[in-house]
Amino acid sequence: KELIECYSGKYAGHSRLQDYLKLSNISQTYRSLHEAMDDFEKHIVFDVGNFVFHRTWNIGRIASVKGDEVTIDFAKSRGHKMSLKMAIDSLMPLAKEHIWVLKAIWPKDKLREKIKTDQAWTLKTIIKSFDNRAELKRVKAELVPAVLTVSEWNSWSTKAKEILKTDPSFGNAADDIATFIVRDRPLSFEEKVYIQFKAEKSYFDRVVYFRDYIETNDFDSEYFSEMLTYFSGFLKSYQTVDEHVIASYLLLKELATKYPRIQQQVAAAKFADLFAEVENPLSIYLNMKDADLRNAYILHIKNFIPNWPEIYIKLLPYARSMRMLDALKNADYSAKLKKLGMDIVENYKDYREAFIWLIKDLRDEPWFAELGIVYEKILLTLLHILDITWKEIDNHKDTSENRKVNRLVQNILFKDKVLEQFLLETNIETTERVYALLMDIKEVDPAIKIDIKRKISEKYPNLRFFGEEEKLTVSRGLMVTAEKYEEKQKLLQKIMEEDVPANQKEIAFALSLGDLRENAEYKASKEKQDELNARVGKLKNELDRARLFDKTTITTSKISFGTKATLINELSGEKEVYTILGPWESDPAKDIISYLSPLGKKLFNHKVGERLSFSIHDRKFQYLIDSIEVAYF
Structure with a gap:
């Protein structure tokens, strides 16, 4: 009775309240109360004006509920009728504030303007739309490209991340820090940061939250004490000195310079003593996933370790720091820098980012000029790095790192037009050699290749690009318009x-x-x-x-891609005309055949006046090639 009164109050305006209470048998003692409640709550969402989602017809609005029949207006199926049971089984009820509903009923310009200017509202709307749990990738899936472009998302998401971090209305799910929720009770910033700190599993992500908390100047709370104890614990108890021990020392020392009361946490430790127990200084650097701590590590090595130049030489290809480079030059280590430069050039596969740094930022260094690296070799090496990274990306090896290197090389070669400028300024033999290597890298944007080839052809009209016709039929390539x-x-x-x-x-x-x-x-x-x-x-x-396919390369000297061949069928005496294109363009009804089709392969590369005799699927063909002309497509 109390439950019925509660439901009656909550759904007082519902047109079918009494019907659904009766259908659920919630007042009958013979039925399980939990089953009756579940049954009632499945039905109660169906009322005139409510929104639903169907996997085929998308968003719809309930137009009427009469007896056991529900009528829904979908965009592509207005007045669609189904039984109440089928509606319960096949429709997902949606709140009118659900993001799918808003995308369906709001004018696109209105929704776009609201989303672009009110990140907090948008985040709350999307998170609440999915049972009050959503990751940023879920938010992106709802907005891009339906509402925002990819470039708009980049700037929008930066603001959104700051809101999720600082707005007390948002929190993180207890079981997954990457999942956001909208809180019933807003948290203070200190509480929010502490909860994020506790939920985070990564040491260096915890460093970020600890720094955020320090900015509050709240040093007397239990939150601060617990976070501080976490980092100081690495200094008080360790078996080996790893990146966490070194990072904890550097972090607490950094904070102690700003906040003297933390000084006691690092007073007993000395960097030189800790570093003496480090087995691999490079491993510490690479595993320290925090830019500020890495810089502090490098600085402390110079200030407290006597043989710092030797360590710097080992770290430099990975740190790529101008400050380290200047320190080594001032210490008269130019000879060793020159040797390091040669090592990087000779072992560029292992030092890819270092090689890029070397040729991009250090070419004006006096010791670099002494290396005697020919500019052509630099470009060939960059092309090879491009090829290697694409292959490793395809094999899912160090994907994010390879994509980063790949973008750097593409920017140098193509965006900055370094390769194009070199090819147009060097001699014809070098141009031919370097361009051939470019053509062998299948992942390079075909438009880039065609543009470079066109400009080379303008400068060297008589240059022949050998092997291109033969490359049309290689298994890994497919010629297309x-x-x-x-x-x-x-x-x-x-x-x-x-x-x-x-x-x-x-x-x-x-x-x-x-x-x-x-x-x-x-x-x-x-x-x-x-x-x-x-x-x-x-x-x-x-x-x-x-x-x-580059239309400028069409040749009528033989049957090839982009040509129209007129043949005399010597068996029937009739003329047959075929346009030779690729599998994508093939249309036999219009006499357009693929160069990879059985007939296309038999005709390919033959010249005017040649007689051809062959069989395809036991059918005999006998042709005289009458003429070859450029096809229009």
Whole structure:
């Protein structure tokens, strides 16, 4: 009776309250109260004006509920009718403030303006839309590209991260620090930072939160005492001196210079004594995931370790610090710097970032000039690094590091036009040699290759790019026209930006239905996900293999890509005309055939006047090549 009174008060304005109370048998003693409550709460969400989500028809609004029949207005299926039982099984109820609802009913410009200017509101809306739990990648999935562009997201997310960090209305889930929640009771900034500190597992992420807390100047709280004890504990008890011990010393010493009351935590320790127990100074540096602590580590080595130059030489290829470089020059270590430079050049595969730093920032150093590195060798090495990093990215080896190096090299070679300038200023033999290496790197944007090739052709009209015709049929390459390439890119973009997010919503809806073992919606959504993943994989593979065809290279001296061949069929006496393009452009009904098709392969590379006789699938062909002209496409 009390529960019925509670529900009656909560849903006083609901048009079907009494019907649903009756349907759930909540007043009957023979029924489990928990089952009756669950049944009632499944029904009560269905009322006129409420929003729902269907995995096929997307967002809809309940137009009427009459007896056992529910009528929903979907954008593409207005007045859609279904039984109440089917509605409960197949529809996900949505609050009117749910982000999916807002994207469906708000004018796009209004929603875009609200989201762009009010990050806090947007974050609360999206987090609450998903059971008050959402990671930043979930937020991004809802906003990009539907509302914000990728570049707009970059600046928007920077502000959003600051809000999540400082706004007391937001917190982190107890089981996952990367998941954000909206709090019923706002936390103080000190509480918020402490909770984040405790939830974080990474030592160096805890350093960040500790520094944030220090800024509050609240040194008398238990929060501060517990965080301080965490770091000082590394100095009081250790078996080996690792990056955590050294970092704790440097962190507490850094804070002690600003806040003398912390001095006692580091007074007993000395950097030289700790460093004497370090087995591998480079390992300490590489594992210290904090830029300020790394700089402090380097500075302390110079100030407190007598043989610091020898250590600096070992660290320099990884630290790439101008301060370290100047210190070594002032200590008259130019000869060893020169030797280090040669080691980096000769072992560039192991020193990729160091090589880039060397040729980008240190080329004006006197000792660099003494290395005698030919500029062509620098560019060839950069191209080789580009090739290596792409292969390792494909093999999922050190992916983030390789992508970083890859971007650096591409910026130097292509964005800064260093390669293009060199090729246009050097002699024809060097141009031909370097360009050949560029052509062998299949991942380089075909548009870049074509643009460089066009400019080389303008300077050296008689230069022949040997082997290009033969490269048309290599297994890893696929010649395509620019139009078809763009069409495939748009198709991939549509799948990634429209179909995949829609499928994610379907899976989210299916998960909300409970038991996955007999959940037809979940199985169907996962099957569709597998299908989309397969299509994406196939398209990406095709685009990776694609080689944009340069129309300026069409030759009518033989049947080749981009030509139209007129043949005389000597068996029938009739003329046959075929346009030779690629598999993507192939349209046999219009006599456009692929150069990789059985007939295309037989015709390819033959000249006017030649007679051809061959069989395909036991059918005989006999042709005389009458003429070859440029095809228009």
